[in-house]
Amino acid sequence: MTDTVTRAAEVLKEHRESIDRLDAILVYTLGERFKHTQAVGVLKANHELPPSDPAREASQIERLEDLAQRANLDPEFAKKFLNFIISEVIQHHKKHQE
Numbered sequence: 473m474t475d476t477v478t479r480a481a482e483v484l485k486e487h488r489e490s491i492d493r494l495d496a497i498l499v500y501t502l503g504e505r506f507k508h509t510q511a512v513g514v515l516k517a518n519h520e521l522p523p524s525d526p527a528r529e530a531s532q533i534e535r536l537e538d539l540a541q542r543a544n545l546d547p548e549f550a551k552k553f554l555n556f557i558i559s560e561v562i563q564h565h566k567k568h569q570e
């Protein structure tokens with residue numbers, strides 16, 4: 473291998489190590505988030521509160537779009553990602569209420 477190819481392989485490996493670390497952070501962070509939403513689901517079921525709260529979601533989306541802009545992340549992607557997670561949470565909340 474030429475020096476350039478060897479160096480490129482090293483750089484790729486370093487990026488992949490960072491990606492793996494960040495993926496682990498994402499998974500653990502999501503796990504923590506679901507612990508809280510699980511508790512919220514139980515609370516909502518016990519007090520007969522609706523599974524979804526559109527006003528709360530609107531303020532979360534607004535905040536996340538702002539954070540995404542500051543973090544150089546596509547705000548549309550951030551919005552889709554949060555909506556995806558919240559949809560899953562709402563399904564969990566509905567199961568608590570069955």
Ligand SMILES: O=C(O)C(=O)C[C@]1(C(=O)O)C=C[C@@H](O)C=C1
Binds near residue numbers: 509513526561562
């Ligand atoms: O904050 C709540 O009321 C929740 O149930 C949590 C959560 C969320 O995942 O952030 C989920 C559903 C609601 O529509 C809003 C927010």
